[in-house]
Amino acid sequence: MASCGNPDVEADASMTKRPKYDRNKTCVKCKLQTGNIVIRHAVYCKDCFFPLMSLRFRRTLEPHINPNPQQHRRKGLKASGNLLIGLSGGLGSSVLLDLIQKTYLSPRERQQGDQNPNGITCPWSKIFVVYVDISGIMIGAPDKSSPVEQFVKRHSTTMEYIRVKLEDAFDQTRSPGLRKILLKVLSSSTCSPLVSLKTYIESLPTQTAISSAIQALIRVLLLHTAALTHSSHLLLGTSLTSLSISLISSISQGGGYSIREETQEEWTYRNQDNIEQIVRVIRPLCDVGMKECAFWAWWCGLKVVGKHRYSGGRQDIGALTRDFIMGLEKDYPSTVSTIARTCNKLTTKGGTSMKCLICQRPAQSGTQDWKQNISIRSYSDINPEDVPPGHVNLASRASDDLPPSNPHSIASSMCYACHTSWTSKSIRGRITKQTDIPLPVWLKISSSISEERRQITMESMRNTIDDFLLDSDS
Amino acid sequence: MSTDTVSLRIEFSGGLELLFANQRSHRISIPAIVPKDDGDVETKSADITYLIHYLRHNLLKERPELFIEDKTVRPGILVLVNDTDWELEGEGDYVLKDGDEIVFISTLHGG
Numbered sequence: 001m002a003s004c005g006n007p008d009v010e011a012d013a014s015m016t017k018r019p020k021y022d023r024n025k026t027c028v029k030c031k032l033q034t035g036n037i038v039i040r041h042a043v044y045c046k047d048c049f050f051p052l053m054s055l056r057f058r059r060t061l062e063p064h065i066n067p068n069p070q071q072h073r074r075k076g077l078k079a080s081g082n083l084l085i086g087l088s089g090g091l092g093s094s095v096l097l098d099l100i101q102k103t104y105l106s107p108r109e110r111q112q113g114d115q116n117p118n119g120i121t122c123p124w125s126k127i128f129v130v131y132v133d134i135s136g137i138m139i140g141a142p143d144k145s146s147p148v149e150q151f152v153k154r155h156s157t158t159m160e161y162i163r164v165k166l167e168d169a170f171d172q173t174r175s176p177g178l179r180k181i182l183l184k185v186l187s188s189s190t191c192s193p194l195v196s197l198k199t200y201i202e203s204l205p206t207q208t209a210i211s212s213a214i215q216a217l218i219r220v221l222l223l224h225t226a227a228l229t230h231s232s233h234l235l236l237g238t239s240l241t242s243l244s245i246s247l248i249s250s251i252s253q254g255g256g257y258s259i260r261e262e263t264q265e266e267w268t269y270r271n272q273d274n275i276e277q278i279v280r281v282i283r284p285l286c287d288v289g290m291k292e293c294a295f296w297a298w299w300c301g302l303k304v305v306g307k308h309r310y311s312g313g314r315q316d317i318g319a320l321t322r323d324f325i326m327g328l329e330k331d332y333p334s335t336v337s338t339i340a341r342t343c344n345k346l347t348t349k350g351g352t353s354m355k356c357l358i359c360q361r362p363a364q365s366g367t368q369d370w371k372q373n374i375s376i377r378s379y380s381d382i383n384p385e386d387v388p389p390g391h392v393n394l395a396s397r398a399s400d401d402l403p404p405s406n407p408h409s410i411a412s413s414m415c416y417a418c419h420t421s422w423t424s425k426s427i428r429g430r431i432t433k434q435t436d437i438p439l440p441v442w443l444k445i446s447s448s449i450s451e452e453r454r455q456i457t458m459e460s461m462r463n464t465i466d467d468f469l470l471d472s473d474s
Numbered sequence: 475m476s477t478d479t480v481s482l483r484i485e486f487s488g489g490l491e492l493l494f495a496n497q498r499s500h501r502i503s504i505p506a507i508v509p510k511d512d513g514d515v516e517t518k519s520a521d522i523t524y525l526i527h528y529l530r531h532n533l534l535k536e537r538p539e540l541f542i543e544d545k546t547v548r549p550g551i552l553v554l555v556n557d558t559d560w561e562l563e564g565e566g567d568y569v570l571k572d573g574d575e576i577v578f579i580s581t582l583h584g585g
Contacts, residue, residue, distance in 0.1 A: 020561040038561040046557075091488065091581055241581075290581045294552050295559075298487060298579055306489050326549040326582075 037295055040333045046299065053288060053296055057099050061284040064264070065123045065233070081232030081277075083124035085159075086222050087131050089148050090307035092285055093237030095293045097129065098302055099284070100235070101155045128229045130162040132218045136194050137166065137201060138308050147305045154303075164225055169217045169440040170196035196438035203437045207316040209421040212253060214310050215318075216359040216418070220442060223267050223360060226279045238283040241290035241329055244339040249321040255417035257348055258361040263340070267360065286340065289333070356415035357443050363415035371419070410443070478506040480520055480570050484529070488580035490551065493541055494533050504528055504570070522553065523566035525576065541578075552579045 021038045027045035028035075029052070035043030044052060063069055067080045085100060087093045104122040129152045135143045145163050152161045171193035191199070204210045226234045238246070247262050255262075263286055267279045285293065297304055329336045348364075356363040411419060484500040491498045508524045510516040518524075523545060530542050541548060546566055553560040554577040555568055570576075 020565075025562050035559075035562055036557060037559045043562065290550075291552060294488065294579050294581045298554070298577065304488060323549075330549040 037292075039289065039292060040337060049292075049295065049299075053292060054099065054103065056287045057284050058103065060287055061235070061282055064280055064282055067232075077120070077123040079123045079232045081124070081230050082126040082128060084222070084226045084229055084231035084234045085127065085129045086234060086236045087129050087148060087152065088237070088307040089131065089144050089151075089305040090237065091290065091293050091297060091304055092239040092242060093307075094151065094302055094304045095288075095296050096235060096237035096285055097152070097155055097159075098296070098300060100127070101159075105156055105158060124233070126229075127156075127159045128162055128225075128231065129159050130164055130222060130225050132164050132166060132221055134166045134214065134218070134308050134310065137198060137214070138310065141308050144305055144308065151303065151305055162225060162229070164221050165193075166214070166217055166221070167193035167197040169193075169221055169442075170200070170438055172441055191438065200438050200440075204421070206421075206424050208253065208318065209424060211310055211316050211318045212417070212421050213358075217440065220360050220440070223269075223279060223281070224442065226267075227269050227271070227277065231279060232277075234279050234281045236281065236283050237285055239285045239288055239290045239293050240340055241325065241336055243283065243286050244336045245318075245322050245325045247339060247343045248325065249318045250417065251343075252317055252321065253417050254420040255361075255415070256346075257364045257416060258359075259343055259346055260348075261361050263344060265361070289329070289336070291329075291333075354413070356418055357410060357413045358418040358440075359415060360442075361415060363413070367414065367416045367419050368411055370416075371423075410439075479503040480506050480572050480574075482525070482570060482573075483575045484533075485575065485577040486579075487577065489582070490541065490578050490580045493535060493537055494529075495535050500533060502528075502533070519569045521566060521570060522555070522560065522568050522576065525570060526566070547578065550580060550582045552581060553577070554579070 020041065021035075021043050022041045023043075025035050025043055027033050027048050028042050029044060029048035033045035033047065036046045037044050037049055039052075062077060065077045065079050083100075085093070085097055087097060104120055104124075105127075131145060131148045133143065133145050135141045149161050149163070152159055201210055201213065204213055222234055222236075225231075243263065247259065250256075250262055251259065258265075261281075263283060265281045267281060268276055269279070271277050296302075325336060325339075348362075354363045354365055355361065411422075414422070481501065481503045484502060486494055486498055486500075494500065504520050504525065506520055507517050508520045510518045526542060526547060527545070530538055534541060539548070541551070543549070547553060553565075554575075555563045556575055557577075560568060
């Protein structure tokens with residue numbers, strides 16, 4: 001009878017290790033040189049690696065440069081505005097900066113990795129690089145603004161460096177890109193923006209919520225900086241690996257409705273002339289794995305500064321997802337690619353014009369009603385003919401009823417993911433006792449716009465029917 | 475055990491150098507023949523698996539869990555052998571030769 005051998009005794013019983021590459025060690029592209037890198041089971045030599053990376057980068061970015069997206073053409077690239085590059089100091093965004101410089105700004109002589117010796121004209125008039133400094137909330141973390149600035153200057157003297165602090169989201173005097181005519185002091189708080197930021201962070205119930213909130217603040221700050229710099233494109237250095245991590249993490253926190261926006265999105269805003277403008281957020285490295293980025297950085301001699309990352313440890317869904325995906329990529333690299341490709345095929349049911357006040361992404365309406373319908377609340381609304389369980393005291397439970405959802409509250413204007421983050425229960429019973437929690441500036445302004453519109457609407461309604469109203473004396 | 479040694483050049487990048495006294499480049503010499511496993515009498519030629527073990531016990535200054543996991547490098551750390559992906563050279567089973575350059579790059583900085 002056949003049986004499985006014991007690997008400890010029989011050397012032949014253990015399964016032979018399969019190589020991590022198909023066929024042989026020869027480059028699959030040129031079929032001449034011995035390979036230097038394995039990318040998802042395919043072997044590439046160093047000379048073929050650089051054009052491959054450049055091609056993937058341009059194939060993702062260039063169809064979306066012109067105001068009318070073009071899938072099949074490459075000539076006459078001309079953007080409607082400037083370019084803003086989000087630089088976190090991490091591997092992906094550093095490689096992105098290098099690729100932008102080599103593809104659109106490098107001189108005619110060849111450089112390592114430069115695959116465009118003919119020199120493509122830069123589609124943007126100006127290029128800005130923005131760094132969001134989060135060191136204010138990272139205890140003991142050094143400020144990396146200066147090394148990041150040096151990194152930008154080493155790459156190009158034409159790129160303009162902008163430093164934004166995370167606490168600027170709470171600074172009513174420095175709100176980048178926001179309409180100052182609507183800027184009011186809605187809070188009587190005299191706290192500094194940094195204190196407001198820390199209070200906001202500490203009010204969140206879980207580590208996962210804190211990580212998500214920081215990411216949302218960074219993203220919206222980048223969007224508003226793009227508006228301030230009149231940029232039509234915001235580029236982020238999210239690699240395929242990072243994208244897979246953010247997709248799974250977002251879905252697990254209830255962000256499935258805006259899953260497409262994790263890869264690419266268009267953010268609309270009104271400029272000072274009240275004209276609608278669009279910022280396209282593109283991740284040109286979404287088809288390039290983190291391994292490829294690391295090889296590019298090493299072979300091109302990039303001095304990656306490194307980025308601060310807030311991690312909630314083992315209680316943070318984002319951190320757990322990252323560990324899972326990194327482990328998956330080591331043994332099953334194609335699966336990581338499959339995650340991103342599968343999510344790219346997803347589409348949501350129906351459309352929406354509502355935007356979440358917190359994260360500025362599409363929000364499905366009726367989040368509160370849905371949560372009330374699926375929540376276990378009380379027995380006070382059960383059928384009077386039914387007999388409740390013996391331990392339930394209907395009289396004392398009456399106060400547990402939740403108030404009907406207020407259509408003008410912030411909660412009614414939040415997406416499901418943000419709503420879940422703010423209302424999730426901490427396993428340690430962490431509940432904030434604060435009643436006056438500072439909010440990001442754009443949230444206050446959106447609320448004041450809604451308030452103004454409501455007031456104006458009522459007033460205009462009164463004016464419209466004024467002629468038909470009877471005098472109170474008659 | 476043979477007294478022959480293998481001289482290697484080790485490079486750390488992507489933030490890994492912080493775990494090794496903030497030093498990017500190291501020149502080391504390790505025995506050419508080493509025990510197959512801890513405390514084992516059987517011997518083998520020094521390979522990358524042994525090198526990782528050697529680095530963990532002789533050069534690593536802090537947080538070993540950020541470098542090593544299950545006798546190999548932690549997921550997210552890439553290894554180059556003479557400018558080539560170690561997956562093409564047999565990963566941990568690659569037998570080290572005198573003058574080899576081994577590079578460890580951390581990708582945990584993200585995007």
